[in-house]
Amino acid sequence: MSTFDIVELQKADRRGLAGEAAELIREAILSGTFPPGAPLREVELAASLDVSRGSVREGLAVLEREGLVRSAWHRGTRVIDLTPRDAEEVYSVRAVLEGLASRTAVGRVDLDALGQLVEAMTEGVASGAPSADLLALDIAFHDTIYLASDNRRLIESWHALRSQVHLFQLTRIRLGHDDYRAVVVDEHREILRLLRAGNPKTVARYAEEHVHTALRALLLRLPEAPA
CATH class of the missing domain: 1.20.120.530 (GntR ligand-binding domain-like)
Incomplete structure (x- = not known):
């Protein structure tokens, strides 16, 4: 996936939104919806999950601590490359x-x-x-x-x-x-x-x-x- 396409993900529950956003994005990564190197943009993810950008940002921070994604200044967040x-x-x-x-x-x-x-x-x-x-x-x-x-x-x-x-x-x-x-x-x-x-x-x-x-x-x- 060289460019990000908006995909339909399961909507997040209103409770524990950051944790559920992390879980749903994790599932999408492990299922191959977002392959290695794919960009993960807060705006599109928030719209797909029907949550705030803040919840997505917190969820991505969880996944970064797990090592599944990497963030860089001015480059955004991406799924890790598998080298x-x-x-x-x-x-x-x-x-x-x-x-x-x-x-x-x-x-x-x-x-x-x-x-x-x-x-x-x-x-x-x-x-x-x-x-x-x-x-x-x-x-x-x-x-x-x-x-x-x-x-x-x-x-x-x-x-x-x-x-x-x-x-x-x-x-x-x-x-x-x-x-x-x-x-x-x-x-x-x-x-x-x-x-x-x-x-x-x-x-x-x-x-x-x-x-x-x-x-x-x-x-x-x-x-x-x-x-």
Whole structure:
């Protein structure tokens, strides 16, 4: 999308308008309505969401803190570009968080809940469910592990990165659809097995490698940033 076209988005509720504006714009970004690099103009967004420009501005500030958008003086706000450097930064931080979360969750996490998510992934792959649906289960799997860590700052760190991870994984799927579907079940089933086995160091090591594997798969297909 080289120019901004007015699109119809779901109207925001009158309560908590800034938060709901952020949620609806986030959904539009993750659905591809606003692709990487697309401009996000307050006037058009306010008209589409039927809220004030102030609510949109606050909502965009939330998304900027999540790393989904970037603002620059005289250049406005845009969805982030997905460059190899961005991917390496996001996934390197995520690998550290995943290792700590998995290690801390040993003996605490709801293994049955994780098992249900893995089975839902298995059924989704077998039935040909959209890869975006599989990714939602993937994210929910990791959410469950972070919550089980009972570490507030770790959970907050994950949520600060979560939307970027979601966007990068959607890009990975778009560029390598079959690759993601081929590994999503086995990799999460292995994390579950290691959590059941109860060795914190082993599960942390595999969780980190799980992230590095995802990064390598993305970098193989992600175009180089222009000089």
